[in-house]
Amino acid sequence: MDWGNELTRLLNVKYPIIQAPMLGVGTPQMVAAATRAETLGSLPLGDLPAEECKAKIQKTNAISKQPFAVNIFVHKLPEIDDSLRKDYKETRKFLEKLASEHQLEVDFPMLEEIKLTDYHDQIEVIIEEEVKIFSFTFGNLDSESIEKLKRNKTILIGTCTSFKEAKELEASGIDIICLQGTGAGGHRGSFDEDDHSEIDGFSILSEIYEKVNIPIIYAGGIHNAKTLLAVRDLGAQGFQVGSLLLGSKESNLPEFAKERLREAKDEELILTKSFSGRSARGINNTFIKAMEASGNILPYPYQNKLTKALRKSANTNQNTEFLSLWTGQVLPEFSGTSTTDILKHLISEVNNYKPKPQIN
Ligand SMILES: Cc1cc2nc3c(=O)[nH]c(=O)nc-3n(C[C@H](O)[C@H](O)[C@H](O)COP(=O)(O)O)c2cc1C
Structure with a gap:
């Protein structure tokens, strides 16, 4: 197959395959390994504080010879008002009880102790460190940030989950759209958590292809x-x-x-807001069931910040029943070989692909 296209030229890679940004999973080593397969590596920075973003970018630069993308969360923060204060208290109390019933020692933060990241600080670091490919999810950037990044000749990749969001990204001057299909693993990249599209990614993809004039990356279920x-x-x-x-x-x-991922069955997959307050796809477990039944889920990022300590404790205790294990609707074999080998295998499978004869 001839892989060269507008994206390979824009991103300066041989293969227009993108190692997905995955906060908590992706590492500088994964980015470097993806670039060794001549694909684009993405360093997930999510809502990490600016200093941590800087250290991760520098570490990746030290081990990767090729350019890579960085990825952050662009989420509009809900105001802290009396109703949020009250809900936070209730959810915190519920979680304290749940953790102690399951012998997990967790020190849940008070609302006042929570530190939120302003994405503008992350953008300053990204410009300072001269990263030239920048992807984002959970919304669109404001116009000043877009202008600033463009002056710095940064290529912008915006995530969308609907036709409407794709049009919005295009109209604001974003260079590339990453369309996330409904089956994708991890968080849905919708702009508005309460108004997200349920339309299947394939239907949206063909519509965007017809009516939007910037290149499209597709994410969700690509595994062969x-x-x-x-x-x-x-x-x-x-x-x-x-x-x-x-x-x-x-x-x-x-x-x-x-x-645990390797043992997962299709029927265990679920879309849930229980860990973070935003919909994400992964493996169902005791925590998700209890949290959903409680009806006490806070909006993002407060639910996410509150459950962080619980996830950390579950990790220490090797307890997958209280861990967020995100994965897509298609369960691959979860090979333990290197990212380079997995991506090279995918490329060679495509290059040697022979369609199955049609049944007449
Ligand atoms: C564990 C995990 C973490 C993720 N974290 C991020 C992230 O930090 N930023 C982002 O834009 N997308 C994130 N995603 C979504 C992926 O970038 C991508 O859209 C998705 O994995 C594609 O679907 P697939 O898992 O079926 O390949 C994450 C996905 C997973 C599975």
Whole structure:
């Protein structure tokens, strides 16, 4: 297959395959390994404080010879008012009880102790460190940030989950769209958590391809030649793979969590707001069931900040029943080999692909 297209030129890679940004899973080593497969590596920075972003970018620069993308969360923060204060107290109390019933020692933060990241500080670091490819999710950047990054000749990749969001990204001057299909692992990148599209990614992809004039990366369920070629036929020029790399050598997931993923069954997959306050796809467990039944889920990022200590304790105790284990609707084998080998295998599968004869 001839892989060269507008994206390979814009991103300066041989293959328009993107190692998905995955906060908590992606590492500088994973980015470097993706670039060794001549694909684009993405360093997830989520809502990490600016100093941590800087250290991670510098570490990645030290081990990766090729340019890479960085990825952050652009979320509009809800105001702290009396109603949020009251809900926070209740959810915190509920979690304290739940943790102690399950022998988990957790020190849950008070609302006043929570530190939130302003994405503008992260952008300052990204410009300072001269990162030239920048992707974001959970919303669109404000126009000043877009202008600033463009003056710095940064290529901008905006995540969307609907036709409306894709049009908004295009109108604001974003260079590339990353369309996240409904089956994608991890958080849905919708702009508005309470108004997100349920339309299947394939339907949106063909519509965006017809009516939006910037290149499209597709994310969600790409795990072999057939799925990659199917989204290419619908108009995608780039192919973002996440779940396929969760078990890899460079994934930050501990071995017990990788094992849990390898045992997962389709019927265990769920879309839930219970860990963060935003919808995310992963494996159902005791925590999700209890949290959903409580009806006490706070809005993002407060739910996320509140459950962080619980997830940390579950990790220390190797307890997958209280850990967020995100993965997409298609469960791959979660190979434990290197990210480079997994991506090279995907490329070679596409290059040697022979369609199955049609049944007459
Ligand atoms: C564990 C995990 C963490 C993720 N974290 C992020 C993130 O930090 N930023 C982001 O834009 N997308 C994130 N995503 C979504 C991926 O970038 C991508 O859209 C998705 O993995 C594609 O679907 P797939 O998992 O079926 O390949 C995450 C996905 C997973 C599985």
